[in-house]
Amino acid sequence: MIEYDLPFWIALPAAVLLVVAGVLALTGSLGLIRLSSFYQRIHAPTMGNTMGVGCVLIASMMVFSWTQSRPILHEVLIVLLLFLTSPVTAMLLMRAAVYRQREGGKHDDGRNE
Amino acid sequence: MTTILIVAAYFAMGCFVLGMVPCMVRLWRGPTAQDRVLALDALYINGMLTILVAGILFNTMLYFDIALLIALFGFVGSAALSKFLLRGEVIEP
Numbered sequence: 001m002i003e004y005d006l007p008f009w010i011a012l013p014a015a016v017l018l019v020v021a022g023v024l025a026l027t028g029s030l031g032l033i034r035l036s037s038f039y040q041r042i043h044a045p046t047m048g049n050t051m052g053v054g055c056v057l058i059a060s061m062m063v064f065s066w067t068q069s070r071p072i073l074h075e076v077l078i079v080l081l082l083f084l085t086s087p088v089t090a091m092l093l094m095r096a097a098v099y100r101q102r103e104g105g106k107h108d109d110g111r112n113e
Numbered sequence: 114m115t116t117i118l119i120v121a122a123y124f125a126m127g128c129f130v131l132g133m134v135p136c137m138v139r140l141w142r143g144p145t146a147q148d149r150v151l152a153l154d155a156l157y158i159n160g161m162l163t164i165l166v167a168g169i170l171f172n173t174m175l176y177f178d179i180a181l182l183i184a185l186f187g188f189v190g191s192a193a194l195s196k197f198l199l200r201g202e203v204i205e206p
Contacts, residue, residue, distance in 0.1 A: 006118060056125070063169055092191075093154075096196075
């Protein structure tokens with residue numbers, strides 16, 4: 001548990017960022033069951049991928065920079081990694097979906113929409 | 114003032130864990146295989162965010178490395194599964 005005392009100007013922005021990240025990630029995940037086709041569904045989790053991760057990591061940077069009393073910038077690594085890799089995954093997945101749909105679902109598990 | 118941060122961290126953790134439920138539903142009954150890969154992708158992002166918020170809450174830098182590893186291996190898994198769906202094999206000669 002947190003046993004240190006944070007000043008006002010760090011605790012409040014960090015809390016706001018955490019709440020925003022939670023709401024964004026929850027909305028993006030709910031889109032996975034709300035939207036109807038795969039090409040709509042692939043848009044939904046990118047909200048948590050970009051804004052959610054960014055907000056959580058900025059909050060983490062602020063809190064740890066105060067508690068360790070030195071600038072902590074390791075979190076930029078995760079942001080950089082995710083921003084580089086998630087478009088690659090999305091493009092590969094989209095190409096796979098287009099290919100499999102054009103093949104007429106003969107590689108499918110028999111439960112096409 | 115720290116109480117606000119603790120409450121916000123618990124709220125964010127609850128949101129991330131709750132956000133895993135739709136991913137599990139989509140993983141269980143996605144009509145096609147690419148839906149399941151997409152659900153796995155969203156699932157590991159949510160798990161990574163939960164671990165990061167736990168790191169803020171428990172005040173250790175240890176969870177950061179675990180989150181980095183989860184992001185790395187999650188990308189490798191998603192890319193390999195997508196490549197398999199696209200070509201039928203992962204590493205081509």
